[in-house]
Amino acid sequence: MKEVIRVSDVVTRFGSNLVHDRVSLSVEEGEIYGLMGGSGSGKSTLLREIIMLMRPESGSIVVLGKELSNITYADAAWLRQQWGVLFQSGALYSSLTVAQNVGMKLREYTDLPDSVIEEIVHMKIRMVGLPEHAAELYPAELSGGMVKRASLARALAMDPRLLFLDEPTSGLDPIGAEAFDQLILKLRNMLGLTVIMVTHDLDSIWTIVDRFAVLGERKVIAEGRLDEVIETPHPIIRKFFWGARGRLRSAHGQ
Amino acid sequence: MGESKKEPQGTGEASPAARVRLEQAEGGWRLYCSGQWSAERLGGAVATLKKRVEELHDTTVHWDFSGVTQMDSAGMMLFLHYRERLEARHCRVEVSGQSREQRQLFELLRDFLPRQRPSKPRLGSRLLKPATDLGRATVHGWHDLLAFFAFLGENFFTLVRSLFHPLSIRFDAIAKNIQEAGVRALPIITLTSFLIGVVIAYQGAVQLQKFGANIFIVDMIGISVTRELAPLITAIVVAGRTGSSYTAQLGVMKITEEIDAMRVMGFDPQQFLVLPRIIALMIALPLMIFFADIVGIFGGMVVAHLHLNLSWTEFLHRLQNVVDVKHFWIGIVKGPFFAWLIATIGCFRGLQVSRDTESIGRYTTISVVNAIFLVIACDALFSVVFTELGI
Ligand SMILES: Nc1ncnc2c1ncn2[C@@H]1O[C@H](COP(=O)(O)OP(=O)(O)OP(=O)(O)O)[C@@H](O)[C@H]1O
Ligand SMILES: [Mg+2]
Numbered sequence: 212m213k214e215v216i217r218v219s220d221v222v223t224r225f226g227s228n229l230v231h232d233r234v235s236l237s238v239e240e241g242e243i244y245g246l247m248g249g250s251g252s253g254k255s256t257l258l259r260e261i262i263m264l265m266r267p268e269s270g271s272i273v274v275l276g277k278e279l280s281n282i283t284y285a286d287a288a289w290l291r292q293q294w295g296v297l298f299q300s301g302a303l304y305s306s307l308t309v310a311q312n313v314g315m316k317l318r319e320y321t322d323l324p325d326s327v328i329e330e331i332v333h334m335k336i337r338m339v340g341l342p343e344h345a346a347e348l349y350p351a352e353l354s355g356g357m358v359k360r361a362s363l364a365r366a367l368a369m370d371p372r373l374l375f376l377d378e379p380t381s382g383l384d385p386i387g388a389e390a391f392d393q394l395i396l397k398l399r400n401m402l403g404l405t406v407i408m409v410t411h412d413l414d415s416i417w418t419i420v421d422r423f424a425v426l427g428e429r430k431v432i433a434e435g436r437l438d439e440v441i442e443t444p445h446p447i448i449r450k451f452f453w454g455a456r457g458r459l460r461s462a463h464g465q
Numbered sequence: 466m467g468e469s470k471k472e473p474q475g476t477g478e479a480s481p482a483a484r485v486r487l488e489q490a491e492g493g494w495r496l497y498c499s500g501q502w503s504a505e506r507l508g509g510a511v512a513t514l515k516k517r518v519e520e521l522h523d524t525t526v527h528w529d530f531s532g533v534t535q536m537d538s539a540g541m542m543l544f545l546h547y548r549e550r551l552e553a554r555h556c557r558v559e560v561s562g563q564s565r566e567q568r569q570l571f572e573l574l575r576d577f578l579p580r581q582r583p584s585k586p587r588l589g590s591r592l593l594k595p596a597t598d599l600g601r602a603t604v605h606g607w608h609d610l611l612a613f614f615a616f617l618g619e620n621f622f623t624l625v626r627s628l629f630h631p632l633s634i635r636f637d638a639i640a641k642n643i644q645e646a647g648v649r650a651l652p653i654i655t656l657t658s659f660l661i662g663v664v665i666a667y668q669g670a671v672q673l674q675k676f677g678a679n680i681f682i683v684d685m686i687g688i689s690v691t692r693e694l695a696p697l698i699t700a701i702v703v704a705g706r707t708g709s710s711y712t713a714q715l716g717v718m719k720i721t722e723e724i725d726a727m728r729v730m731g732f733d734p735q736q737f738l739v740l741p742r743i744i745a746l747m748i749a750l751p752l753m754i755f756f757a758d759i760v761g762i763f764g765g766m767v768v769a770h771l772h773l774n775l776s777w778t779e780f781l782h783r784l785q786n787v788v789d790v791k792h793f794w795i796g797i798v799k800g801p802f803f804a805w806l807i808a809t810i811g812c813f814r815g816l817q818v819s820r821d822t823e824s825i826g827r828y829t830t831i832s833v834v835n836a837i838f839l840v841i842a843c844d845a846l847f848s849v850v851f852t853e854l855g856i
Contacts, residue, residue: 292505305720306823322508323539324515330578331542337577351820369504370537401573402537 213240215373215405216261221270223256230256232429233270238422243399243406245416245423247451252426254409255299255377261407262296262375263287275372292320294373295366299409301358303350309336309361310346316368335364340390355382359391367398374398376408380415388412392419413452425451480534483510487517493525493557499532502540514547522554531562541570545578616813620743623735638741639748646707646742647749651756653706654699658757661694662686662764670772679773683780686765687788695757696796697844700803703750704836708811711742712832715815716825724816734816743808750807751800758793791856799847806843807836 216238223231230253238244246254259265261272263279272279275293277286303312314332317323323331336346339360345353353361359379366374379395380388396419399406410416416423416437424434425448433443441452481500488495500506528548533540548558563571590597627634669685715738718724724734762784769775814832818824 305821317504317539321504321539322511323504323543324511327511327539327543327546330546331539334538334542334574334577338574349820370539397573401569 214238215240215275216407217271217273218257218261219271219273221257221260221267221272223253223260223265223267229429231267231270234426234429234431235270236424236431236434238405238407240405241399241403242421243395243408243419245420246407246409246426247411247416247423248426249447253429254426257426258375258377258407258409262294263290292369293371294375295369295371296375297359297362297366297377297379299377301350301362303358303362303365305350308347308349309341309353309364312350312361313364313368315365320369331368332364335367336361339364339367339394340387356384356387359383363391370402372403372405374404374406376406376410378409378411380410380412385414388414395419482506482508483533483540485510485513485517487513490527493527494521495527495529497529497532500534502533502536502543504537504539507540507543511543514543518547518550518554521551521556523556525557525559526551528558528560529562530560530564530567533562533564533567536567536570538570538574541567541574545574612817613813616816617809619735620739620809623733623740627736627740633736634744635737635741638737639745642742642745643749645710646703646746647753650703650706650753653702654753654757655760657698657702658690658695658761659764661698662690662761662766663768665689665694665761666765666768667772670768674773679769679775680779680783682765682769682773682775683783684787686762686769687784688792690761690765691758691788691796692792693796693844693848695761696754696799696803697840699750699754699757700799700807700840700844701837703746703753703804704807704840705833707746708807708836709829709833711808711811712815712818712829713825715739715812716818716828719816719818720820720822720825739812739816742812743805746804746808747801750804751797754797754800758796795847795851795856799844802843802847803840806839810836810839 214237218237219235220233221231221235222233223229234253234257246257248254256265260267261274261279263282266280274290277290282290303309304315307315310329310332313335314328317328317331321328333343333346337343341357341360341364345357345361350358350361359382363376363379366376374395376395380391383391392415395406395408398404408415408420410420420437422434422436423440424431425440426432427445427447432445433440433448440448483500483502483506484498486497486499488497498510500510502510528544530536548560551558666682666686669682670679673679673681673685715724718738724738727734727737766777766780769780770777811832814828814835818828
């Protein structure tokens with residue numbers, strides 16, 4: 212399998228707060244890759260570095276064959292077309308309706324007629340499970356879960372090759388979260404996406420994630436498939452998977 | 466969104482862009498598609514389809530996908546859109562050459578196709594738009610006015626309650642706001658009022674020199690600056706500087722739900738945010754006007770000295786003897802009124818900010834425009850009243 216993202220020896224520091232100390236991981240094409248770790252372990256920060264919103268202090272990040280630390284302007288523009296991002300807080304444009312938010316990239320980057328764009332937008336909105344009338348609402352008029360969905364629809368608008376999701380299922384009800392997971396799985400299978408998702412949701416890890424990394428103590432403490440990671444004797448991992456919530460899940464034998 | 470679409474730049478795998486060829490075939494037409502049918506590469510196909518599809522009706526169209534290397538959902542939707550168009554023109558569409566992935570994609574998307582086409586506003590309602598807009602604006606203005614009165618009422622209530630419980634007044638917030646709105650504004654007030662003094666003195670000097678009435682420059686500056694110009698200029702600067710910042714501050718707090726957080730913790734925003742700002746400005750503005758009086762007169766003095774050869778002592782002497790102190794007091798008295806208008810409007814508009822970031826900009830503009838207008842209107846009212854009273 213082809214490697215689409217390689218992070219090697221990344222060091223990140225905010226003032227005196229060392230967040231990453233030589234973090235390395237790699238994501239292969241077509242997989243759903245999870246990033247786990249406690250609050251404040253630097254998952255969002257790592258994601259921001261991969262999507263070029265921040266530069267690490269040292270180390271290298273290669274995305275789709277481009278080294279980010281000395282990328283040319285044209286390559287950067289090309290890369291930004293290859294991915295869709297769902298931010299932790301949604302980050303919808305508050306002065307645009309959901310439909311306008313979703314259609315933004317299509318309007319800007321393609322030559323499609325408006326009527327087709329509108330159909331694509333409505334299709335994506337239905338695809339992420341939003342009711343039809345949500346299209347004309349403004350972000351402030353949405354519930355937390357709807358914001359997540361609208362934001363996913365926006366990330367999917369151009370059928371990106373890479374999909375970055377920062378805690379897509381947090382704030383959703385269990386049924387909604389499950390459906391969201393299945394949706395991501397289905398999209399991956401159909402569109403051949405590579406999905407990188409930050410998640411705390413053990414259910415997502417159990418059901419849809421192919422491989423994942425656990426961040427802790429400023430490093431990657433484990434990386435691999437579930438059965439590989441779960442055997443790691445590191446105390447953080449044991450807490451994660453053998454704590455009450457994790458045990459409950461394993462007791463159901465999944 | 467501009468005319469020119471941004472080209473997909475750089476180093477994508479160089480596969481050919483989407484193309485459509487329309488050719489006559491036995492029993493109808495053949496639409497031969499090729500290239501990469503993905504969102505950013507569809508331009509060429511769209512252009513051809515737009516142009517040629519309108520020519521077809523009452524015929525059979527063989528839609529051939531065998532040359533398509535890759536297709537995404539935008540490509541699929543384009544196909545579906547034009548297939549529907551063709552069917553609406555009584556064409557029979559036969560699809561061939563679809564790959565397995567394309568069929569799967571279709572299966573996936575089919576469940577999510579919009580059931581009914583989003584409809585455009587009808588012509589009738591578009592013709593009526595100016596009328597409906599006017600109606601909406603009127604109703605909106607009326608609601609605005611009601612909301613403003615409600616705000617004033619709430620504000621007054623808070624003020625009265627605070628007077629009964631003086632300890633609940635936020636003195637530290639008031640002090641901070643005086644510092645922010647008053648002390649920090651002194652440099653710009655100095656500059657503007659000095660220049661106003663200079664300008665008035667210059668214009669006056671030219672006229673007065675013609676009559677040899679040089680000494681009257683003192684009366685002119687002394688009265689016009691203290692009574693009218695210093696209060697007005699100071700108020701306008703403060704409206705632009707402080708009124709707008711009040712609106713923006715409260716607006717952002719509204720958007721980030723800080724104001725809601727304060728409410729649920731039992732901190733009344735009127736008492737914690739609005740009242741201290743209004744009181745602070747009502748204290749600061751008269752003091753700033755006093756300061757502007759001094760600087761403005763000094764500006765005039767400089768011009769009188771340089772241009773009319775009026776010595777400093779002569780100027781000050783006449784200023785003391787001739788210019789009645791009531792003019793100065795009238796100017797100062799306007800201060801709290803202007804300050805009340807500016808701060809109240811600023812806070813009111815700030816609390817009106819809703820849902821989106823754009824509305825911060827909109828309400829900030831509205832707040833400054835309202836405040837400046839009301840300050841000038843209020844000044845006009847004062848002029849009339851004082852003149853009628855013979856002051
Ligand atoms: N802009 C910033 N300036 C300073 N410190 C920051 C900044 N952004 C993040 N940090 C710090 O970096 C660390 C990692 O933050 P990050 O947002 O990546 O955590 P996270 O793993 O995404 O946590 P969560 O699961 O709660 O979202 C935290 O200690 C945070 O305080
Ligand atoms: Mg985070």
